[in-house]
Amino acid sequence: MIDIHSFLLALGIGNIAFAVLMAGYTHGAAPSPGLRLWMWARFGIGLCQLLGWSRPYLGVPSLNGIEGAGWILAVSLEVAAYCIFFGFARWQRVLLPVSALALAIVLAAGSAGTKVAYLNALVAMVVALFAAAMAWILLRPKRRASLLQRIIGVNDAVFAVSVALWGASFLGSETVLGQRAAHEYAYIAGYLLMIVNGFGFLLLCKEKDDAEMARLATVDSLTGLPNRHAFLERAEYARQAALRQRQPLALAMMDIDHFKQINDRFGHATGDEALIVFARTVRETLRAHEAVGRLGGEEFAMVLPGTDLAGALAAAERLRRAVREAIVITSGTPYTMTVSVGVVVLDPNETLGMALARADHALYEAKRGGRDRVEVGRLQRRA
Structure with a gap:
């Protein structure tokens, strides 16, 4: 059996470490808005995980709503990072209203004293929705995805399903895995998300930079024709x-x-x-x-x-x-x-x-x- 509480602490430290590593990588380099947003998303997720770990020790009821709002903001930033990276032109028209609505609902539920189980279920479903959106961005059928993109996209899809099952378990719903197993698999999926997406997004940026360097080496910059x-x-x-x-x-x-x-x-x-x-x-x-x-x-x-x-x-x-x-x-x-x-x-x-x-x-x-x-x-x- 997994010690979920300790595992949450490890996830929080790991995500913040990734964010710090990315900050060092981007320091002094050419600005990359997608990578910068992804870095802040990882940092926000790490803080939320540390907040979740510390909740039993602090005993402050209002932290439930704050933690949930932090999750919404963090995963919204991660979706925005992917949208910018892949050049979506009007992503703000969809992502910003959806994020604002989800944030308002979570904050209202937290302020109204909603049961922790129901609040956790609500946040989990929203996070699962955003993770599914990231999987769609990477795996959408009309675009030829690289092997790296498919690996990250499948990982996002697995995480979305795991978190959705985890959220359903809070409502007392019978899941295929059972409540304890649903929680464990959700945390394992979160760990894989931290590792695969952590290195994966950085490798995607490198893959894009390498392709641009190859293009600049073979294409005339003025006319766009081969040099x-x-x-x-x-x-x-x-x-x-x-x-x-x-x-x-x-x-x-x-x-x-x-x-x-x-x-x-x-x-x-x-x-x-x-x-x-x-x-x-x-x-x-x-x-x-x-x-x-x-x-x-x-x-x-x-x-x-x-x-x-x-x-x-x-x-x-x-x-x-x-x-x-x-x-x-x-x-x-x-x-x-x-x-x-x-x-x-x-x-x-x-x-x-x-x-x-x-x-x-x-x-x-x-x-x-x-x-x-x-x-x-x-x-x-x-x-």
């Missing part, structure tokens, strides 16, 4: 796949015409806007398996797997026309831009660098021929 390194890596993978499967592979080099004049005439902010508009136009024009990257400045490259010369020319012309129709907003009159494109089809005997060099030469010919046009790069055969 030079990421594009060349993907293009090389496509080249090797084309050789294995004996499929054609087309490449293109693109350059916004008279880009320096855009900067000189309208300013660099408009030049940046032109790059953003161009990148958006390319994304909207290309098919799903085709890729484009920013190599630097106003120079872009495109890889078109499974595409022969006729298909590449059609894609390049489609893109050229779309760019002409795109509008760049300036401080004065709207500006339209054009693009020159050099297209090649990979030869099995050439490297990616050689193919891109041919495409770049074709791009130069397109500019020399008047710009706003597509040119095909010719393969130089050795004698």
Whole structure:
């Protein structure tokens, strides 16, 4: 049998220790509102558990309502932390009214001298509801959850069920486990919640930070397109796949015409806007398996797997026309831009660098021929 009273003391100390550990982790780091809220939620839960442990020694009836209100506030903060972490836009519209209503009911029940058993049952049901909400956030079906998220979500679901059974036992309801067992399993679930969610939320933050670092290392910050390194890596993978499967592979080099004049005439902010508009136009024009990257400045490259010369020319012309129709907003009159494109089809005997060099030469010919046009790069055969 578990000594529930001593176990409650261990849980309280453990949750406060987690909160202090998180405070040390976040000190001096980039602000993370979700992690900060989670830290305060753990601290609040720990205080509530210590208050529950000390109740028999203090003998103050009003502490029952205060402890219950503390539980409502703490679990509300934890739900808010998850909502912020996962980017819920309007979570306040639901969470704040529900939390305020639950808090008002618990405080009113405590002030009215409601029996401790009934008050405990009420608080347990509210905590179970919030734990179920956290499980839903992590496991909701329309979102692909990572293994870590599923582990935390299942743990929240188990805790919600355990606490609900615990609350029902206070009302004298017959539970599958029995009253004593319901209490023990609820405390064991609380212990698992402390360990799994304690480390889990920190690992979720690290997982998110790692993903952001990987994104920053491969994505151009202005246009959102793959940067030079990421594009060349993907293009090389496509080249090797084309050789294995004996499929054609087309490449293109693109350059916004008279880009320096855009900067000189309208300013660099408009030049940046032109790059953003161009990148958006390319994304909207290309098919799903085709890729484009920013190599630097106003120079872009495109890889078109499974595409022969006729298909590449059609894609390049489609893109050229779309760019002409795109509008760049300036401080004065709207500006339209054009693009020159050099297209090649990979030869099995050439490297990616050689193919891109041919495409770049074709791009130069397109500019020399008047710009706003597509040119095909010719393969130089050795004698």
